[in-house]
Amino acid sequence: MNLSSLSASSASSHPLAPYGWDEGWEAEFAPYAEQGLLPGRVVRVDRGQCDVVTADGTVRADTEFVVPRDPMKVVCTGDWVAVDPGGDPRYVRLYLPRRTAFVRSTSSKRSDGQVLAANVDHAVLVVSLAVELDLGRVERFLALAWESGAQPVVVLGKADLVPDPVTLAHLVHDVGTSAPGVPVLGVSALHGDGLDALVALVGSGTSVLLGQSGAGKSTLANALVGEDVMDVRAARDVDGKGRHTTTTRNLLVLPSGGVLIDTPGLRGVGLFDAASGVGQVFSEIEELAERCRFPDCAHEAEPDCAVRSAVDSGELSPRRLESYRKLTRENQWIVAKTDARVRAERGRHWRRKEAEGKAAREVKRARYR
Ligand code: GDP
Numbered sequence: 001m002n003l004s005s006l007s008a009s010s011a012s013s014h015p016l017a018p019y020g021w022d023e024g025w026e027a028e029f030a031p032y033a034e035q036g037l038l039p040g041r042v043v044r045v046d047r048g049q050c051d052v053v054t055a056d057g058t059v060r061a062d063t064e065f066v067v068p069r070d071p072m073k074v075v076c077t078g079d080w081v082a083v084d085p086g087g088d089p090r091y092v093r094l095y096l097p098r099r100t101a102f103v104r105s106t107s108s109k110r111s112d113g114q115v116l117a118a119n120v121d122h123a124v125l126v127v128s129l130a131v132e133l134d135l136g137r138v139e140r141f142l143a144l145a146w147e148s149g150a151q152p153v154v155v156l157g158k159a160d161l162v163p164d165p166v167t168l169a170h171l172v173h174d175v176g177t178s179a180p181g182v183p184v185l186g187v188s189a190l191h192g193d194g195l196d197a198l199v200a201l202v203g204s205g206t207s208v209l210l211g212q213s214g215a216g217k218s219t220l221a222n223a224l225v226g227e228d229v230m231d232v233r234a235a236r237d238v239d240g241k242g243r244h245t246t247t248t249r250n251l252l253v254l255p256s257g258g259v260l261i262d263t264p265g266l267r268g269v270g271l272f273d274a275a276s277g278v279g280q281v282f283s284e285i286e287e288l289a290e291r292c293r294f295p296d297c298a299h300e301a302e303p304d305c306a307v308r309s310a311v312d313s314g315e316l317s318p319r320r321l322e323s324y325r326k327l328t329r330e331n332q333w334i335v336a337k338t339d340a341r342v343r344a345e346r347g348r349h350w351r352r353k354e355a356e357g358k359a360a361r362e363v364k365r366a367r368y369r
């Protein structure tokens with residue numbers, strides 16, 4: 001059953017609908033609404049406090065109460081939370097189970113993960129056409145995106161620098177080959193070419209822009225928001241006590257629909273425990289590997305290796321196999337230093353998320369099988 005086709009209910013006319021409130025969240029929140037709690041979405045987090053948009057405006061609340069000192073359970077931008085309208089001090093009582101989550105390990109020494117953004121539907125990877133395409137880097141970002149649970153999208157930005165449409169089509173095709181199941185769009189934020197397709201894509205749900213510094217994320221964000229993001233971010237809000245305050249938002253409502261999350265920490269994020277993400281980026285290699293003689297084949301010197309024979313026959317590029325090996329090794333190393341508690345949390349998250357999101361993605365990927 002398709003929930004969105006039944007969307008004549010109250011969720012679509014809710015004041016939070018532009019922020020992504022839907023029937024699913026409404027149903028999850030019902031028990032808390034009965035307790036007199038208000039739903040809201042976190043638009044910014046800093047040092048134990050967060051800004052939450054609610055039907056009554058933006059309120060500032062303490063986050064520490066939820067689960068102290070567990071970085072995986074700290075409220076983050078994009079979370080749907082319950083706040084107590086009369087609470088003083090006000091705090092976030094709980095957040096609803098996350099549909100998706102971007103996580104990274106906080107540092108090389110500490111082993112715990114940090115949630116960077118929650119409930120992201122589209123992970124838009126911005127790649128600049130002003131510099132040579134680095135497919136390895138694209139694959140790395142895509143692994144991260146798949147792992148989060150969001151649907152990746154690749155934008156080949158600054159497309160005005162490739163004036164020949166045939167060349168541009170080739171580039172789009174090349175990236176598509178490295179990105180099974182991922183839409184690839186050529187977009188010029190400068191001239192507006194291809195922007196409509198991106199606007200349509202991010203027009204429902206919540207999106208993030210990922211990619212290297214200088215790739216064109218800010219310019220694209222401004223084009224999507226329709227004005228300078230920095231101005232839009234400094235929203236004037238009424239806090240819980242009726243005072244006017246200026247808050248900086250990391251979650252913005254787009255004029256033609258959809259929500260954009262843009263946090264400094266998320267933009268240049270690297271790889272983390274992304275085993276299943278790596279598998280999705282290299283799905284054709286994992287499919288080939290099923291035909292290797294040995295189930296634990298490393299595709300190095302083993303006899304009857306289907307992966308190496310695909311390289312020999314030209315079906316699989318050596319660059320792609322090397323990239324797969326590199327990402328797999330790096331990922332194993334990160335997994336080894338990530339402690340069991342975090343992995344257990346991620347496991348629970350995945351089982352829940354997979355049940356919810358798998359069917360939808362199966363449909364999208366089916367044409368690549
Ligand atoms: P960010 O670091 O990813 O946010 O990148 P910016 O948005 O700041 O853009 C980096 C540079 O690329 C700036 O000098 C922009 O003017 C330029 N740029 C951004 N989008 C385009 C585009 O569509 N075409 C061209 N030619 N340049 C662009």
Ligand code: ZN
Pocket residue numbers: 289292293297298299300302304305306307308
């Ligand atoms: Zn093999």
